[in-house]
Amino acid sequence: MGNREIFDQVSDMEKQIGELYEQLGDLKKRLSDLLEENHRLAVENHNLRHHLDHTEAVKDKTVKKGSTKGNLPGEGYDNLARLYEEGFHICNLEFGSPRRNEDCIFCLDFFDKTK
Numbered sequence: 001m002g003n004r005e006i007f008d009q010v011s012d013m014e015k016q017i018g019e020l021y022e023q024l025g026d027l028k029k030r031l032s033d034l035l036e037e038n039h040r041l042a043v044e045n046h047n048l049r050h051h052l053d054h055t056e057a058v059k060d061k062t063v064k065k066g067s068t069k070g071n072l073p074g075e076g077y078d079n080l081a082r083l084y085e086e087g088f089h090i091c092n093l094e095f096g097s098p099r100r101n102e103d104c105i106f107c108l109d110f111f112d113k114t115k
Helices: 003-065 075-085 105-114
Strands: none
Touching: 075 105
């Protein structure tokens, strides 16, 4: 094996090491991004669990007091609210007819009664 061949092999190895070093840098950057996202999601998860626990505690207190006025409205109320937001009347006067980009005082009165 001549000197030139040895030099070429060393040059090839140097090139491969450079490429591996570049790949390692890319992996390190991706890992750093994943760790940051994981931390952000862990904090968000912690905050959401805390909020959920607080909400359930308030709900439990309301149920223990026997108050039906403070209970959240049911699924029917949610469906009516969704219909109203989609632009339809929910009042007994014009139920199901389209609203013309304006609020209906009778529909809004229904929301006030359910609170």
